[in-house]
Amino acid sequence: MPDTMAPSVVDTVELTRALVRCESVTPREAGALQLLERTLVGIGFACERMDFTQAGTDDVANLYARVGSGGKHFCFAGHSDVVPVGDLSSWTIGPFSAELSAGYLFGRGAADMKGAIAAFSEASARFLARRGRDFGGSISLLITGDEEGPAVNGTVKMLKRLAERGETIDACVVGEPTSSRRFGDMMKIGRRGSMTVDMTVRGIQGHVGYPERLDNPIHRLGAIIEAMVREPIDKGSTHFQPTSLQFTTIDVGNKATNIAPGFVKARFNTRFNDLWTSQKLLAHLKERIERASTAVGGNGVVEYTSVEVSGESFYTPPGELVELVAGAVREATGVEPELSTTGGTSDARFISRYCPVLEFGLVGETMHKVDEKSAVADLRSLARVYEMVLDRYFGA
């Protein structure tokens, strides 16, 4: 007999609306985690705030909720923070008013990703109502308030704390809005890595009328950029797109018309696939840069002032977890989800170091945009998918 029958009254749509009304723009908690904590305690979870501070970064509130103490441990991971609203006057409804209109729930976080948190809460409530808290396994929610920001005081530290006290996770689904056009059409089984490199190209400053006395770093940088973008870095791998590289800024700040500057700064970002580690790729790119610079001749040099890796690429091979979730999506929606590794980074990159992880959630078309929204029907479908995932994972 189950020890306690938990009440099952969590409504995905109502909970999403309540969460959207909390203005939890990173790093503000704004009541979102408090609300979630009350909800989860009400259905039988033990909740623990894992708030972290670090000098030079914003204080961040996080919530870890778990029901069950043994057996297989399934974790749902997500974030309660949202990106800023941007140009408020472009919104046709209040970004935090959570209005329902024409079958949609509007508001910042409706898609990315308060809707998914609410859906998983309802799924858990229903599962626990049927099975009781003593179902022989463990379910947890790992919710950070620092995903859209620097991601320093969030998921990384929560996972570390769990590991330090010997708490292991066996499988994880992240509720990012992975569906592309239609609910259920895509899940993410990996992500590309991301690396940003700042460099300074140094030459010899001089009067433009005396080119023989100067070494123009802008011209050198031009040759370097040419060499870096002319040939693809790779052709992609079985599960990943080709590695891409984009220069994002070039800064000289030279106001004079008769002086060639002494140096120029540039920054590029690369999204790399599983053929590379950030280290291997950096070495490869530096080699390309040096070769191009040498070909220019002269005395100019390239200095690397900063290399920031926000994540290595990761990949969960199609197997038990992928098939389990894909099956639930298929059954609930009739749609076959594409197994994708496209898009930006997510906190799944941290979780992948601990257990198999994939991402599945709402349609992400309006994420980070004005008039962010989710279809009410999709919110209900997502709750059903997550509930099926729990049933399949723990055995009906």
Ligand SMILES: [Zn+2]
């Ligand atoms: Zn997100």
